[in-house]
Amino acid sequence: MGVEVSVEGLTKSFGSQNIWRDVTLTLPEGEVSALLGPSGTGKSVFLKTLIGLLHPEQGSVIIDGTDITQCSAKELYEIRKLFGVLFQDGALFGSMSLFDNIAFPLREHTKKKENEVRDIVMEKIDLVGLTGAEDKLPGEISGGMRKRAGLARALVLDPQIILCDEPDSGLDPVRTAYISQLLIDINAQIDATILIVTHNINIARTIPDNIGMLFRKELVMFGPREQLLTSEQPVVKQFLSGDRFGPIGMSEEKDEAVQKQEEAMQAAGISGGGTKEDFTEIIPQVQPNPGMPERKAIARHRERVHAMLPDLPENAQEAIRRSQEQEDQIREESRAHAEDMAGGGGGRHGGDNEWTSAPAGNVAVADAKTDVIDYGGSDAPTEQWQTPGGGDALTKPSHRAADGNEGRTIQG
Numbered sequence: 017m018g019v020e021v022s023v024e025g026l027t028k029s030f031g032s033q034n035i036w037r038d039v040t041l042t043l044p045e046g047e048v049s050a051l052l053g054p055s056g057t058g059k060s061v062f063l064k065t066l067i068g069l070l071h072p073e074q075g076s077v078i079i080d081g082t083d084i085t086q087c088s089a090k091e092l093y094e095i096r097k098l099f100g101v102l103f104q105d106g107a108l109f110g111s112m113s114l115f116d117n118i119a120f121p122l123r124e125h126t127k128k129k130e131n132e133v134r135d136i137v138m139e140k141i142d143l144v145g146l147t148g149a150e151d152k153l154p155g156e157i158s159g160g161m162r163k164r165a166g167l168a169r170a171l172v173l174d175p176q177i178i179l180c181d182e183p184d185s186g187l188d189p190v191r192t193a194y195i196s197q198l199l200i201d202i203n204a205q206i207d208a209t210i211l212i213v214t215h216n217i218n219i220a221r222t223i224p225d226n227i228g229m230l231f232r233k234e235l236v237m238f239g240p241r242e243q244l245l246t247s248e249q250p251v252v253k254q255f256l257s258g259d260r261f262g263p264i265g266m267s268e269e270k271d272e273a274v275q276k277q278e279e280a281m282q283a284a285g286i287s288g289g290g291t292k293e294d295f296t297e298i299i300p301q302v303q304p305n306p307g308m309p310e311r312k313a314i315a316r317h318r319e320r321v322h323a324m325l326p327d328l329p330e331n332a333q334e335a336i337r338r339s340q341e342q343e344d345q346i347r348e349e350s351r352a353h354a355e356d357m358a359g360g361g362g363g364r365h366g367g368d369n370e371w372t373s374a375p376a377g378n379v380a381v382a383d384a385k386t387d388v389i390d391y392g393g394s395d396a397p398t399e400q401w402q403t404p405g406g407g408d409a410l411t412k413p414s415h416r417a418a419d420g421n422e423g424r425t426i427q428g
């Protein structure tokens with residue numbers, strides 16, 4: 017079960033350069049959250065602060081009752097066992113094979129025998145679609161593959177909190193869909209609290225339960241995804257549409273004169289290059305693959321959102337109501353479909369709203385196990401990281417079968 021991460025009044029600077037200030041948000045237990053923001057706004061710095069690799073000047077990060085900004089090194093070491101982290105560059109050890117990289121946390125922090133280590137590592141390698149590449153060195157594979165290897169390593173200890181720094185960067189849209197689906201499936205399996213830092217608007221629209229955005233050294237907003245997607249704030253709208261006209265500039269914020277100029281250009285019909293898509297049209301959230309358990313966080317998220325609903329802007333409230341109706345409908349249809357597939361069953365049953373049946377299907381992703389393909393890619397790994405931790409058993413349906421229904425149990 018994931019744990020809540022509660023951030024209060026957090027401020028971080030490097031020397032005289034303030035990165036962000038007074039950031040307050042809670043990553044609800046077991047929910048998937050995304051953090052957006054222009055490059056250089058300190059998203060990676062934020063992740064590193066959450067795990068105590070960087071030290072804020074002010075504020076607190078409470079995890080499992082411990083303020084990691086104040087605790088002892090020993091306590092921090094224990095808290096870090098809860099985390100699995102995928103760094104922006106994969107952060108693999110350059111001189112170790114992928115197998116040894118992924119095995120590293122297990123060898124370092126558990127007393128598992130080598131054959132158990134092997135089973136777990138091969139399981140995770142399969143999960144991220146890297147079978148066959150286990151003997152390769154990080155320098156011999158693409159950035160996208162390094163990313164998936166980094167994810168496998170982040171998962172070997174069945175973490176309760178998973179932080180992913182731009183899991184999509186260097187990946188094409190299809191592989192991005194696979195890795196996003198994988199994160200949702202993992203969330204369904206282990207109910208881990210997940211934070212995804214991303215620029216990818218498609219991920220933001222379809223994956224997280226909550227979205228936050230950093231801009232101008234502050235957290236612009238953090239709330240249910242519908243709230244950000246329907247926001248009227250110019251910075252949010254600009255970021256989502258990817259338009260050059262708006263408060264976000266090439267390097268930093270724009271001054272008033274430039275903004276006036278842009279308004280004139282827009283009025284003259286000149287394009288800012290952004291998409292004209294309507295982000296207030298909420299598209300359904302990606303569901304776990306068939307055969308996966310339900311996401312336990314969905315019911316908790318609903319309850320939370322329900323309680324905060326009256327305080328949200330009108331359009332966010334409306335969007336949330338619409339998307340919940342839509343989710344119920346999808347769920348109902350997939351439940352009926354699952355029953356039909358099971359055969360001989362009672363057919364469709366009525367409008368109960370409980371989250372008790374098979375998850376709604378996003379059946380499109382059936383085969384996450386691709387061959388060794390060049391994903392194109394990002395920079396060489398630099399950072400070294402270990403994710404210690406304990407592990408419960410979990411069930412992992414095979415990603416190989418087109419029906420996705422084969423389950424098998426592995427030991428964490």
Ligand SMILES: Nc1ncnc2c1ncn2[C@@H]1O[C@H](COP(=O)(O)OP(=O)(O)O)[C@@H](O)[C@H]1O
Pocket residue numbers: 030035053054055056057058059060061062
């Ligand atoms: N260890 C560090 N020392 C000094 N400055 C840093 C350090 N890490 C990051 N920064 C600075 O913090 C700012 C935010 O960086 P980063 O978190 O990587 O942005 P993002 O991930 O949002 O693109 C940048 O200006 C970067 O140069």
Ligand SMILES: [Mg+2]
Pocket residue numbers: 059060061104181
């Ligand atoms: Mg970054």
